[in-house]
Amino acid sequence: MPATDFFDRKNPVVYEGTESRDPLAFRFYDKDRKVMGKRMEDHLRFSVAYWHSFTWPGGDPFGGETFNRPWMHGGDALELAKQKAEVAFEMFRLLDVPFFAFHDVDVAPEGASLQESNDNLKVITDIFAEKMESAKVRLLWGTANLFSNRRYMAGAATNPDPDVFTYAVGQVKAAIDATHRLGGANYVCWGGREGYETLLNTDLKREIDQLGRFMSMLVDYKHKIGFSGPILIEPKPKEPTKHQYDYDVATVYAFLQKYDLTKDVKLNIEQNHAILAGHSFEHEVKLAFANDIFGSLDINRGDDLLGWDTDQFAMDVKEMALVFHEMLKAGGFTTGGLNFDAKIRRQSIDPDDLLIAHVASMDACARGLLAAEAMLADKALTGPLEARYAGWDKAENKAMLGGEMTLEQIADKALSLSPQPRSGRQEMLEGVVNRYV
Amino acid sequence: MPATDFFDRKNPVVYEGTESRDPLAFRFYDKDRKVMGKRMEDHLRFSVAYWHSFTWPGGDPFGGETFNRPWMHGGDALELAKQKAEVAFEMFRLLDVPFFAFHDVDVAPEGASLQESNDNLKVITDIFAEKMESAKVRLLWGTANLFSNRRYMAGAATNPDPDVFTYAVGQVKAAIDATHRLGGANYVCWGGREGYETLLNTDLKREIDQLGRFMSMLVDYKHKIGFSGPILIEPKPKEPTKHQYDYDVATVYAFLQKYDLTKDVKLNIEQNHAILAGHSFEHEVKLAFANDIFGSLDINRGDDLLGWDTDQFAMDVKEMALVFHEMLKAGGFTTGGLNFDAKIRRQSIDPDDLLIAHVASMDACARGLLAAEAMLADKALTGPLEARYAGWDKAENKAMLGGEMTLEQIADKALSLSPQPRSGRQEMLEGVVNRYV
Amino acid sequence: MPATDFFDRKNPVVYEGTESRDPLAFRFYDKDRKVMGKRMEDHLRFSVAYWHSFTWPGGDPFGGETFNRPWMHGGDALELAKQKAEVAFEMFRLLDVPFFAFHDVDVAPEGASLQESNDNLKVITDIFAEKMESAKVRLLWGTANLFSNRRYMAGAATNPDPDVFTYAVGQVKAAIDATHRLGGANYVCWGGREGYETLLNTDLKREIDQLGRFMSMLVDYKHKIGFSGPILIEPKPKEPTKHQYDYDVATVYAFLQKYDLTKDVKLNIEQNHAILAGHSFEHEVKLAFANDIFGSLDINRGDDLLGWDTDQFAMDVKEMALVFHEMLKAGGFTTGGLNFDAKIRRQSIDPDDLLIAHVASMDACARGLLAAEAMLADKALTGPLEARYAGWDKAENKAMLGGEMTLEQIADKALSLSPQPRSGRQEMLEGVVNRYV
Amino acid sequence: MPATDFFDRKNPVVYEGTESRDPLAFRFYDKDRKVMGKRMEDHLRFSVAYWHSFTWPGGDPFGGETFNRPWMHGGDALELAKQKAEVAFEMFRLLDVPFFAFHDVDVAPEGASLQESNDNLKVITDIFAEKMESAKVRLLWGTANLFSNRRYMAGAATNPDPDVFTYAVGQVKAAIDATHRLGGANYVCWGGREGYETLLNTDLKREIDQLGRFMSMLVDYKHKIGFSGPILIEPKPKEPTKHQYDYDVATVYAFLQKYDLTKDVKLNIEQNHAILAGHSFEHEVKLAFANDIFGSLDINRGDDLLGWDTDQFAMDVKEMALVFHEMLKAGGFTTGGLNFDAKIRRQSIDPDDLLIAHVASMDACARGLLAAEAMLADKALTGPLEARYAGWDKAENKAMLGGEMTLEQIADKALSLSPQPRSGRQEMLEGVVNRYV
């Protein structure tokens, strides 16, 4: 069949308003609607992820393929990759999204050698480039898959074998070259195998130093080729290896400081990875902004009752509203976007499940954005927050924080104080949020 | 009754060898035995924690006091504190431990004002100083409790109210003064309330900056008074507040770098806090050494199936063996020690339960130390580890890490490689460890 | 001060509609509004819990009292209990709730002997009875606290000491007598200390048999005194002891079957306990209905990122909507209700925090109920569900389930089949739910 | 290569005593040594699992095959299955184990139809039968894989589609027939897909009823064909689906009671599944014995810090010692055994990693057994346990449990009591255990 027949639908999904009951219509995502002076589309910067939607066959640790996509069976690998590209760009068009993202091996088959893999990637890059001339979609980011092949089973940059390190460098160069060629807004690193299963066979210090060197070289190369976007690291605490070196935002921040990378490397933060690390998504986003290392978001949702990365489509409006509330306060995205690092459940085997999942989640995000805008307009949360810290605006208190007083001077002052606690008003604020979502 | 009658026993616990069946004898802890050239006692540097053993009444969230200690009821608070001190020093003597550790409010009652609290602390400090003239026990560290009093319910250094910050400074000054006076080897900060329950009422960035300032002042003061030991921060991911700012070793390392504190501030690492953060104890210890911020250990054990800090006595020889294996490789303690941040179960209401718990755990630690010594002597783990990374010793590979090659040069080299994975040998190494424990 | 001055407010909270911004007005809870033919109040059957709101002082494992309620300090214990009752009934009036619930020790102080405790309870029961003559509020349930006193540290019914078992029986008799006298609709058992911390000192089989006997006697007694409501067991997986014998709905169901109690004993299900056991609230509710052991609900919310019982006020409309969807399908409450087993955060120290928290959560529940009603009216979820299982309506398939075919006959039939999977449509259904909440 | 060349080794692993350093020698497992009057081999009844050792290629959710076993590539599926059988029986011989276990699809390839699958299974069954004539190894159990094929993605017995139910019946019949033919001691059911991902598309009650019917038919069939061993259900709380219907021992016990299956169906308990459910292995084993539904063990170890089934080789002697302590008290295995449901890490790619892992774990089990024997001989744990419950031996206390006293009579007796708590002695007992392991 022609790939464009994969989906029944021929026309892009459009905004129909809140009364629509069509699962293939937007109820809240109205791309041209202005939110705080900017188009919704420009705020949300949605991106479709190639891997989950087009490369994953629906397997899990207890069962194989369920999706049976035509481009996954039979025929020449490169030809199948081209078919896949047709379907992918068709879906970008139908969803009317401004961005997509990919790993090298999502889009082009690995060859028998690095050279062959690089050649395959170039073939596909050419096809993408041509398609993008007429399509709306842009590249949010590219990345290299340094974790699936068995050569990386003990790490890529952090491998005990320097040849694997070397090979990984070769693969990353090709991936960032492809990303650059396609005008990617960012380049992402996810350290799938950078971590360890047991310290019995691992020299943690040595391995993290290797990773530091690897990232530094990548930053140098990015400058050399004039790639203007940031390098992004995506933290994840566990899976595949037990102890990942990029555990969470704070861990990556420590790493970036140690190897002097805070200027060029930022973070790509994922909801599911946040909760696997014991944090909320909002915590991770806020911490990144606080330390000036925010980059982009992998939007999805984990299952709070499960200990692994379920990468479900984000559907919780309240969570989105609070994240966008932080985002809007901090100025929103620059190069980043909302990348759907989300997969339909393996039982969702119909082609339109793919579309419906994206549409439903885009709508949940849009609704969250609108709620955030309204909360900001009303100062519903920011007002009480400012009031709570107002004491620090007094000159004498500013002086303490400004380093103008010694510990002894402050301790002296303390002798005359008997501070009384004030209510934190958590339930009241939770009720306020419920007014907006 | 005289406090010295609290325990039935009059003589210190002694080493009797592995055949002993007396729960109040050491089977492995033989303090003068040499381990890699140093006395066991000097390796292990055991410390008794005042709070769990003498101040905690046995309550939990669903029930009150179970221990009914005589010094917790009736009479004048300061008099009871003196009684408590008698029992504490009696226990230090019976266990023959070289160290103890305390919070200000463990040892002396809070007064109606900061001045009165400070005065109470001075009274007790004098008593301790006098006792320590004739006792063996030294002070491993002191600390201030900035979390129990309701004034700290929204944080101490990170409180929205500058008066609370001020008060905390006052309390910390008194606590470090007392620690210094008693010759403490370290001063510890545990950020009990430095964290948040909900971002709805919290300005995370501002609060962490407050904490940075607080720590900087403390470091300045430490230098001023000539306190030579390090300031230690004890990471903990949750409890009491939901998101603690000192989540784990990596988080604290990021904080120390940001506020330029890595030289003066080190880490006090606790097993139970490690696992609450999703790490192993060994991981946290190794990460601290790797980043040159290791300080001391709070030795205990959490329950892997529970989500809160159970602070049980460490009894797992294998875990200890692997931690000491890392410790010995890294040179062991300098100012730090093994502080029993461990409490007997609330059903363990007999006085000798207190002694037995310490003895059993000291023995498990000693046995772990001996196993670590033997593994090192045999190069049982270090040998295979070195072999695994041996490829990096080659000049051309060192050059990659040394920054002498660009990404492009390495990528070129990759084109001729096809690296093959080598077995990680995890089960074999696990079997090796079982030979020693 | 007169207890009625504790709250600033004098008039009950009323429904003002969705546009209201008053945290002390209902936006969705409109008690007389008909939902599927029944008044909202009669559907929701809200109940205030005495313990969290009036007895808990705001302490946590790391800090003491924060609330400083007037009835917790100074004076005679019984007099303070009377003051507390004044405030409690005032709050019932202000919230206009139809029910409340209590433990014996919440309402009356423990005496120096069981007799004295019983006498205290009778004094308070008399006061409650008198107040209830003129108040709207009814008793949803009473219960005995068999976990706080140190005598119960190793269990009540499951204690190794038969005298503790005996004492617990005495206490429970007084509590069910009081509940009966006040017209309680149910009697609840929560097995706080029925469980174990370590199998090293525990005979699990023997202890569960003790619990079986205990419950059987209670059922006999209930019939004898003519108490018509069910006995309810409240499952909880952990806290206070590590392994609770009433882990979850399935565990209690196994217990009830073993001791032949399914007819008289039903379940009181709590959201926070559900998630601590690794389930969703909805799962536990549905499982109870499926096995005909549903009784009542403790409505609250746990923190998905924490491992202990936070008992926060339920604020998640979507979760409520799905639970009420199940409830409405199964016919709703009979004797049960929505009991707020929820506590304000310990930083919420103002009296009106108590009111606001209940109001905000009542509103979230009401909104969930309305969403459930709408989904049912539209058959939004029930329609697709019926369609999914429609194959089982065929006679030949019914025959398989009806026991009319042997395994061999069915196996024969299988030889001619090649069943094809159908999409589970999860994302589509999630999108549907988002239309209603 | 001939399959017997897969392992370098030609001679079975033998017992060499504790001084051996050979990872391919037993240090504790001395099969003929008598333990409480029975040979070690007869106590431990070790079984090798076909799936992990011979069928799993080393993939995980983030990467594919690492092992590259010769029988997994190229050639006819049935021929490869025969090669695999050669290697498997060679490993049984080398490990000198008395048992093995398998799923239908582990040993024989699925065909294009059920008939073809059945035929394949018969071919392999014949080969096994022939091999078993001369080999020592017996079949511990067989089972059907009702979870990997996409037809089962929404459940097997619990599928919304009756045709899938039917197909599953057909597959199970073939699997139990094969098991019976090979003299299997048990037949196992693991409900991989019996559970649900979302209640939005699931009728839990209906599905559990389907499962009840399925199991009843299987029991009828077992009797009909004269299969004398029990049917075993293996509980697991999560993975693959979110909510498995066989959550834990208690859940399965509730199920067995409801459908009147307790006589014919017992439990196969796995360590990793126990901890995923929030329990200890020991808890699950003890609960099964307490309810007379103990069957067999899947011996492995989960990672306490990870939320999924890691199925590592059991290496913890203390855990084994405590489990065997319970086992020995309860009389040990009848039809069951210690089946290694354990897989080597995906980095353990050398053939001898397979052998070493089994040997190391067999040794850990043997050492645990010896420790349990010693503890029992000394009454180290049983003595204190009996003493703790001794009060219940008094006639008047027995009368309470025997149902000879009413609640009122016991409550009367309570009025004269003031029971005092006794120490639980947990730390002392933990120290005792450390003397034996």
Ligand SMILES: [Co+2]
């Ligand atoms: Co991601």
Ligand SMILES: [Co+2]
């Ligand atoms: Co993810």
Ligand SMILES: [Co+2]
């Ligand atoms: Co600690």
Ligand SMILES: [Co+2]
């Ligand atoms: Co702790």
Ligand SMILES: [Co+2]
């Ligand atoms: Co409750």
Ligand SMILES: [Co+2]
């Ligand atoms: Co609760």
Ligand SMILES: [Co+2]
């Ligand atoms: Co298993």
Ligand SMILES: [Co+2]
């Ligand atoms: Co498993």
